[in-house]
Amino acid sequence: MITLGDYLFVSGLLFTIGFAGVLLRRNIIIIFMSLELMLNAANLSLVAFSRFRVDSLGMPDYHAQVFVFFIITVAAAEVAVGLAVIVALYRARRTIHVEDINTLKF
Amino acid sequence: MIPTPALEIIVLVWGLILLLAEAFTPKIDKRVFAFAGIFGLAAVLLGSFFLAPGAPIASTGFWSFYTADPLAIFFKRFALVTTIFVLIMAIDYAPTIRMGVPGAEPHAGLGEFFALPIFTCAGLMWMASAIDFVMIFVSLELVTMSFYVLVTFTRRNPATLEAGVKYLILSALSTGFLVYGITWIFGVTGETNLARIGLALTTNDFDQVPLLFGLLLVLVALGFKIAAVPFQIWVPDVYQGAPTPVTAFLSVGSKAAGFVVLLRVLTPFLILPQVGKVLVAMAALTLLYGNFAALPQTNLKRLLAYSSIAHAGYLLVGVASFSGTAVAFYLVGYLLMTLLCFAVLIVVAAHGGEQIENYAGLAKRSPFLAGAMLVGMLSLAGVPFTAGFLGKFYVFDAAVQQRQTVLLVIGVITVGCGFYYYLKVVRAMFWLEPPNDSPTIRVSVLSRGAMILLIAGIFVFGVYPQPILRALEARPATSTAATR
Numbered sequence: 001m002i003t004l005g006d007y008l009f010v011s012g013l014l015f016t017i018g019f020a021g022v023l024l025r026r027n028i029i030i031i032f033m034s035l036e037l038m039l040n041a042a043n044l045s046l047v048a049f050s051r052f053r054v055d056s057l058g059m060p061d062y063h064a065q066v067f068v069f070f071i072i073t074v075a076a077a078e079v080a081v082g083l084a085v086i087v088a089l090y091r092a093r094r095t096i097h098v099e100d101i102n103t104l105k106f
Numbered sequence: 107m108i109p110t111p112a113l114e115i116i117v118l119v120w121g122l123i124l125l126l127a128e129a130f131t132p133k134i135d136k137r138v139f140a141f142a143g144i145f146g147l148a149a150v151l152l153g154s155f156f157l158a159p160g161a162p163i164a165s166t167g168f169w170s171f172y173t174a175d176p177l178a179i180f181f182k183r184f185a186l187v188t189t190i191f192v193l194i195m196a197i198d199y200a201p202t203i204r205m206g207v208p209g210a211e212p213h214a215g216l217g218e219f220f221a222l223p224i225f226t227c228a229g230l231m232w233m234a235s236a237i238d239f240v241m242i243f244v245s246l247e248l249v250t251m252s253f254y255v256l257v258t259f260t261r262r263n264p265a266t267l268e269a270g271v272k273y274l275i276l277s278a279l280s281t282g283f284l285v286y287g288i289t290w291i292f293g294v295t296g297e298t299n300l301a302r303i304g305l306a307l308t309t310n311d312f313d314q315v316p317l318l319f320g321l322l323l324v325l326v327a328l329g330f331k332i333a334a335v336p337f338q339i340w341v342p343d344v345y346q347g348a349p350t351p352v353t354a355f356l357s358v359g360s361k362a363a364g365f366v367v368l369l370r371v372l373t374p375f376l377i378l379p380q381v382g383k384v385l386v387a388m389a390a391l392t393l394l395y396g397n398f399a400a401l402p403q404t405n406l407k408r409l410l411a412y413s414s415i416a417h418a419g420y421l422l423v424g425v426a427s428f429s430g431t432a433v434a435f436y437l438v439g440y441l442l443m444t445l446l447c448f449a450v451l452i453v454v455a456a457h458g459g460e461q462i463e464n465y466a467g468l469a470k471r472s473p474f475l476a477g478a479m480l481v482g483m484l485s486l487a488g489v490p491f492t493a494g495f496l497g498k499f500y501v502f503d504a505a506v507q508q509r510q511t512v513l514l515v516i517g518v519i520t521v522g523c524g525f526y527y528y529l530k531v532v533r534a535m536f537w538l539e540p541p542n543d544s545p546t547i548r549v550s551v552l553s554r555g556a557m558i559l560l561i562a563g564i565f566v567f568g569v570y571p572q573p574i575l576r577a578l579e580a581r582p583a584t585s586t587a588a589t590r
């Protein structure tokens with residue numbers, strides 16, 4: 001029997017992997033992928049919370065599922081704009097590594 | 107009488123109309139769209155004074171995630187005024203934008219640059235009204251996503267691209283934190299509506315640890331938006347690299363909306379004792395970091411970035427003292443003085459540069475600009491009879507009433523620091539000699555008018571704050587309509 005805790009563990013794992021990817025990887029595309037992973041971790045736990053919060057009729061709590069659709073839509077829009085920005089950067093600098101992006105400094 | 111939700115819809119439709127009209131008229135002078143945008147937003151601003159009373163907060167349906175209380179209407183007007191001034195600045199900044207965007211036509215890229223702030227404005231207005239986490243998330247993302255495009259707009263300039271990518275990555279990271287935090291709050295309370303979360307927290311027993319974890323993640327995300335320490339790392343780079351009107355928009359519009367959401371989100375959680383401690387720590391760190399890191403700066407845009415972090419600190423003192431009125435008044439003063447400084451910065455940067463040394467002898471080259479910058483800097487520093495002073499006064503007054511001794515001491519010390527770095531600019535303008543070959547600077551009629559309005563606002567609200575305080579009080583007409 002899979003419990004709520006199992007889903008939350010996997011979702012926490014996904015969130016951690018995503019966050020670690022943002023902090024440790026040096027390729028902006030990979031960083032961007034990791035960011036999407038963090039959003040999907042939230043989606044997974046929202047659906048799990050929704051599934052395990054049944055009302056008297058045995059129906060899941062749909063508030064969370066509606067929120068998941070909003071997150072998916074927003075994430076798609078974010079990818080569209082974000083990849084455009086990254087492509088513009090690549091055209092200008094011929095690189096997508098964070099070490100090479102160092103014009104602005106303290 | 108106009109229903110409140112119509113305001114955002116008009117702004118959004120007007121933005122779409124301008125964007126489409128721009129696409130189908132390649133030959134005309136694109137500055138027409140800036141004037142059309144200013145006209146449309148001014149009309150909506152006028153319309154916001156003839157609103158039908160909003161419905162009371164309902165348990166389901168539209169009014170469960172949208173509110174039209176005085177705070178929301180106040181910040182809708184705030185967003186409209188900010189966007190109008192940003193568009194005025196964008197007209198002055200048009201030549202720089204044109205150089206930064208590839209394209210053969212004489213006005214390539216300008217139409218979009220004038221239309222996009224209108225969408226940001228719609229997002230800011232929705233943020234002011236959002237009382238449900240789903241609504242907060244979606245409107246926040248509308249604002250952030252239009253800023254992704256605006257920050258990166260002059261993409262021939264490598265510094266702008268770099269600023270855009272940094273803003274993209276860190277904003278997306280803060281979105282991730284926000285969503286995951288909301289998830290945990292939903293998991294504990296079973297609600298996304300702020301009012302019902304508050305109700306659930308007072309009536310039920312709940313598990314404190316996951317709730318605090320979720321709230322902490324949400325605070326991290328909002329800390330990014332309002333540029334609070336330790337989530338301020340993106341601010342100096344992005345502010346310096348972005349096109350100057352966008353920097354002004356980021357530092358005023360985005361920050362103000364972040365504070366409205368912060369005030370609304372914190373309200374149901376104030377029964378938790380840990381929240382107050384976290385806020386005090388954040389406010390103290392932000393005050394210290396913003397003011398001390400501003401001291402050695404030589405680039406004025408970067409100096410204003412650190413100053414914006416410092417002002418987030420004063421605003422957080424107001425939040426930690428639970429005074430929404432003090433925060434709102436401080437934001438009005440902050441709007442006036444910050445927009446004034448950026449307006450002068452745009453004009454001077456077109457004739458020289460953004461370094462403080464470029465301001466040497468500005469008083470001789472253009473007494474009007476030097477005078478405007480003097481007023482802006484004095485108000486940012488907090489000299490009496492300016493809106494900046496009165497804002498600090500209300501914030502510290504609220505802190506005294508809540509006995510926040512630590513914050514008061516740090517606040518007074520950092521105000522002293524502020525005087526040093528703001529007056530550094532004043533010294534360059536009035537005491538240093540201008541370079542010999544420097545031309546006199548001409549200011550267009552439109553931006554001269556905008557600057558005079560902002561200066562007048564700084565002095566009027568510096569001695570007569572009542573109109574703003576009254577606008578924030580619950581109007582009796584609305585409350586009777588709500589009970590009917």
